[in-house]
Amino acid sequence: MGIGIAYVAAKTAGVQVVLSDRSQQQLTKGLQFVDSLLGKEVKKGRLNNEEASRVRGRISAAGDSVEQGAFGEVDLVVEAVAESLPIKQAIFGSLATHLPPHAILASNTSSISLSTLAASAVNSKTGESRARQVVGFHFFNPVPVMKLVELIPALQTDSSVLDVARGFAERMGKTVTLSADTPGFISNRLLMPFINEAIITLETGIASKEDIDTTLKLGMAHPMGPLQLADFIGLDTCLSIMKVLQDETGDSKYRPAVLLGRMVAAGYHGKKTGRGFYSYT
Numbered sequence: 001m002g003i004g005i006a007y008v009a010a011k012t013a014g015v016q017v018v019l020s021d022r023s024q025q026q027l028t029k030g031l032q033f034v035d036s037l038l039g040k041e042v043k044k045g046r047l048n049n050e051e052a053s054r055v056r057g058r059i060s061a062a063g064d065s066v067e068q069g070a071f072g073e074v075d076l077v078v079e080a081v082a083e084s085l086p087i088k089q090a091i092f093g094s095l096a097t098h099l100p101p102h103a104i105l106a107s108n109t110s111s112i113s114l115s116t117l118a119a120s121a122v123n124s125k126t127g128e129s130r131a132r133q134v135v136g137f138h139f140f141n142p143v144p145v146m147k148l149v150e151l152i153p154a155l156q157t158d159s160s161v162l163d164v165a166r167g168f169a170e171r172m173g174k175t176v177t178l179s180a181d182t183p184g185f186i187s188n189r190l191l192m193p194f195i196n197e198a199i200i201t202l203e204t205g206i207a208s209k210e211d212i213d214t215t216l217k218l219g220m221a222h223p224m225g226p227l228q229l230a231d232f233i234g235l236d237t238c239l240s241i242m243k244v245l246q247d248e249t250g251d252s253k254y255r256p257a258v259l260l261g262r263m264v265a266a267g268y269h270g271k272k273t274g275r276g277f278y279s280y281t
């Protein structure tokens with residue numbers, strides 16, 4: 001999602017963006033995707049060549065270099081790595097150490113507690129906590145198309161930080177909703193049990209995957225059926241969000257479908273791996 005966020009920040013909000021990823025290959029792929037999106041905008045007459053190259057000129061790639069000063073002048077960082085608490089905690093520790101003192105540390109997490117992440121935003125050189133500058137900034141895929149950002153303050157977040165984050169989301173052309181720091185926030189507290197129930201509907205033989213998806217698409221005007229949407233989001237992501245809901249609430253209604261766990265164990269993670277409930281080869 002990071003590349004979609006970068007694209008909208010550069011194109012709609014008009015700000016300079018620095019991309020960082022541990023994989024150079026992902027950065028190259030991301031920049032190629034930006035080029036293809038801009039190419040499409042030009043082809044459709046929504047941008048001219050000059051405007052497209054101005055947008056492209058605002059995006060640079062800095063490799064995996066938080067420590068090397070590449071973020072020395074940033075005002076806001078949006079972390080969008082995998083849904084893993086230890087990975088995100090390590091990144092927030094590093095950001096708290098190397099970012100300019102005023103910078104906001106936002107996370108695109110879809111379910112992990114912001115108050116927990118904020119507690120790890122400690123400058124390792126000075127021991128100073130930057131928890132008050134941490135905020136949840138949750139986008140939806142595909143970021144250039146979906147109009148929402150869910151804002152989630154940690155218990156520690158300063159209200160001025162929340163105001164700046166809201167202003168920036170609006171400058172990106174998004175509508176903002178505000179959620180308490182609770183498992184799954186608004187979006188995934190509602191969406192994931194729905195997807196999970198669709199998987200249980202499939203595994204208990206109530207209907208075929210096509211009929212489940214068609215029912216929701218044609219009967220309820222959803223753009224994608226829940227199984228197709230699960231493939232699109234990533235089955236590994238769906239499973240980790242269900243586990244957060246289950247672990248943090250202790251409520252059995254959030255038990256992940258057995259089939260979901262088996263699919264992830266088999267490496268069928270959805271569209272990104274070429275196979276999920278459907279095949280993408």
Ligand code: CAA
Nearest residue numbers: 037110139140141142143144145146187188223224229233
């Ligand atoms: N990046 C940028 N633009 C994209 C895109 C992408 N990855 N994928 C599609 N688009 C654009 C297309 O270019 C097209 O734009 P134009 O109309 O301007 O030409 C537009 O979206 C529509 O695309 P298509 O005609 O190819 O296909 P479609 O009409 O079937 O729409 C869709 C595709 C927008 C993905 C639609 O199926 C949809 O809305 N699906 C549901 C998406 C959804 O629910 N997302 C939320 C997932 S949950 C999440 O992200 C967060 C979480 O915490 C789990």
